[in-house]
Amino acid sequence: MAGRTEGADLKSVSPNQPGKDYSRYFQPPSLKEAKKRGKADVQVHYDFAIPEEMAGIGRGKHFLIRTYGCQMNEHDSETMAGILREMGFAQTDDEREADIILFNTCAIRENAEDKVFGELGHMKSLKRDNPHLILGVCGCMSQEEAVVNKILAKYQHVDLIFGTHNIHRLPVLLRDAMYSKEMVVEVWSKEGDIIENMPKLREGSIKAWVNIMYGCDKFCTYCIVPYTRGKERSRRPQDVIAEVRELARLGYKEITLLGQNVNAYGKDLEGGSYGFGDLLDEIRKIDIPRVRFTTSHPRDFDDRLIEVLAKGGNLVEHIHLPVQSGSTEILKKMARKYTREQYLELVRKIKAAIPHVVLSTDIIVGFPGETEEQFQETLSLVEEVGYDSAYTFIYSPREGTPAAAMEDNVPLEVKKERLQRLMDLQNRISLEKNLALQGQVLEVLVEGESKTNPDVLSGRTRTNKLVHFVGDKSLIGKFVEVRVTEAKTWTLRGEIAAKVEV
Structure with a gap:
C-alpha cells in the first residue's frame, strides 16, 4: 500500500526501483495546505x-x-x-x-x-x-x-x-x-475519523493516559505538530468519561488527560458550549484520586477552567503552562497569539484562585531574531512567575514551518550561552522552591523503585515533585505521607510519616 494523498488510490510502493520519484x-507539511481545515464533521x-x-x-x-x-x-x-x-x-x-x-x-x-x-x-x-x-x-x-x-x-x-x-x-x-x-x-496527509474501543496495553496499573482530543489548530510558526497530527478533533464527553470510570473501577490511582492543546477541547463539538472546564467538572466527581492534564495553551485557558480547577479534590495543583518566550515581540513572531502581559495576567488569576498552585513551563531560546534584550525579558518573566520547573530548549528549525524560512541570525554559541543562563536561573528558583518544603509532610503516590537504587522507592506528590524514600516494596501503588528531609534541585528525599488509605 502506498502513502495516500487526498483522493489518491492506495498502491504498493517498492523502494527497489532506482530513480523512481515517490x-x-x-x-x-505545507502551511497553506494544512490550514485548509475542512468543516466536514x-x-x-x-x-x-x-x-x-x-x-x-x-x-x-x-x-x-x-x-x-x-x-x-x-x-x-x-x-x-x-x-x-x-x-x-x-x-x-x-x-x-x-x-x-x-x-x-x-x-x-x-x-x-x-x-x-x-x-x-x-x-x-x-x-x-x-x-x-x-x-x-x-x-x-x-x-x-x-x-x-x-x-x-x-x-x-x-x-x-x-x-x-x-x-x-x-x-x-x-x-x-x-x-x-x-x-x-x-501515510494519510488528511486526518482520519475518531476510532473508539481500540485495545490498549497500558504500562503499569497505577497511572494511565486518557486521550481527550487529537490535533492542533494553533500553527505556532516553529511547530510541526499541526502538520503531523492534523486538525483539532475532540472525543465525545461520554466516551472520555466512560474510559475514566473504567480506569477508576480497575483501581488506577492517577490519570493524565492528553491533547496537543487540551484547553481547546470541545470547540469542535456540536454547539461548542461544552468545554474543557465542563469535562473536568464531571471527571472530578469520579472516584479516582488524582487527575492531571497536558498540554495547555495559555490562549485557551479560560475563566471556567480556572473556576473548576479551584474546586480541588482530585484535580491536582500542578499546571503545565508553556510560555515559550517572555518577549511580546518574539511571541508575535512565534504566532502564540498572546502577549507577555496577557500571560502574566493569566498567571495572576490562576494563583489568586489556586493559592498553592505549582507551575511549570516550556521555553525556547534563540528563536530567529531574538535579541539580548528580548532574552532578558524571558529571564525576568521566569523570575516573576517563579516556575517550579521548566523544559528549556534551543530553537530547532523544522522543515515546512514558517519559522524555518526566517533569518536565523543568532549564533549557536550565543544560543548555548543563553540556554545556560536560563537553566542557571531556573535551577536556583527550583532549589529555593524545594528547600521551602523541607520538614513538610507530603502525600506521595509510590510509583516503583528508584531508577538508581532498587532499595529506594520513588513517587510523586500532587504537585508533581519527585520524592525518594526508603520503604517496603508493598507500598508501590499506594499513597504514603512522606516527611521531606532533604531538598535538591529536581528531587526530594524523605522518610515515611504515615500511609494514606485511598
Whole structure:
C-alpha cells in the first residue's frame, strides 16, 4: 500500500526501483495546505475489530515498540501494543527475540529524528540476521515527506511506514508487510475519523493516559505538530468519561488527560458550549484520586477552567503552562497569539484562585531574531512567575514551518550561552522552591523503585515533585505521607510519616 494523498488510490510502493520519484505518494507539511481545515464533521466509529484472518497470526511471536517524544506518542504506543496483543503477539524488550519492531517517532526537534535514523541504521544488521523481522516506522516523523523519502532511499530494510492518523489499520498493514516483498507505506496527509474501543496495553496499573482530543489548530510558526497530527478533533464527553470510570473501577490511582492543546477541547463539538472546564467538572466527581492534564495553551485557558480547577479534590495543583518566550515581540513572531502581559495576567488569576498552585513551563531560546534584550525579558518573566520547573530548549528549525524560512541570525554559541543562563536561573528558583518544603509532610503516590537504587522507592506528590524514600516494596501503588528531609534541585528525599488509605 502506498502513502495516500487526498483522493489518491492506495498502491504498493517498492523502494527497489532506482530513480523512481515517490513524492507523489505523499503530501508534504505545507502551511497553506494544512490550514485548509475542512468543516466536514469528524465521524466517530465504535466498531474496531481485528480482521479475522489476522486474529491469531502473532501466536508464538513477539513485538517491541520503541517510543520517542511526548505523552501522546506513549499513548499511541499503548494502543498499538494492545492491537498486537489481540493479534496474539507477546511483548518483549529484547530486539533479537522480536518478530516485529516499531519505531514510534517524534518530529518536534531535529535531534529526535537523528536518534531514530541512527537506530534504523543499527537495525540493518539485525534484519540481515533475521530476514523475517518486520521493521516499521510510525508516528510524527512518518508524516513528513522528506523523512519518508529519506527512508525510501537509504533505509530499504524498513518494511512498513505508517502515520499518526491510521493506527487502527495496523493489522491490515502488518498483513501486507508480511506477505509482500515490497515496502508497505500508508501515510494519510488528511486526518482520519475518531476510532473508539481500540485495545490498549497500558504500562503499569497505577497511572494511565486518557486521550481527550487529537490535533492542533494553533500553527505556532516553529511547530510541526499541526502538520503531523492534523486538525483539532475532540472525543465525545461520554466516551472520555466512560474510559475514566473504567480506569477508576480497575483501581488506577492517577490519570493524565492528553491533547496537543487540551484547553481547546470541545470547540469542535456540536454547539461548542461544552468545554474543557465542563469535562473536568464531571471527571472530578469520579472516584479516582488524582487527575492531571497536558498540554495547555495559555490562549485557551479560560475563566471556567480556572473556576473548576479551584474546586480541588482530585484535580491536582500542578499546571503545565508553556510560555515559550517572555518577549511580546518574539511571541508575535512565534504566532502564540498572546502577549507577555496577557500571560502574566493569566498567571495572576490562576494563583489568586489556586493559592498553592505549582507551575511549570516550556521555553525556547534563540528563536530567529531574538535579541539580548528580548532574552532578558524571558529571564525576568521566569523570575516573576517563579516556575517550579521548566523544559528549556534551543530553537530547532523544522522543515515546512514558517519559522524555518526566517533569518536565523543568532549564533549557536550565543544560543548555548543563553540556554545556560536560563537553566542557571531556573535551577536556583527550583532549589529555593524545594528547600521551602523541607520538614513538610507530603502525600506521595509510590510509583516503583528508584531508577538508581532498587532499595529506594520513588513517587510523586500532587504537585508533581519527585520524592525518594526508603520503604517496603508493598507500598508501590499506594499513597504514603512522606516527611521531606532533604531538598535538591529536581528531587526530594524523605522518610515515611504515615500511609494514606485511598
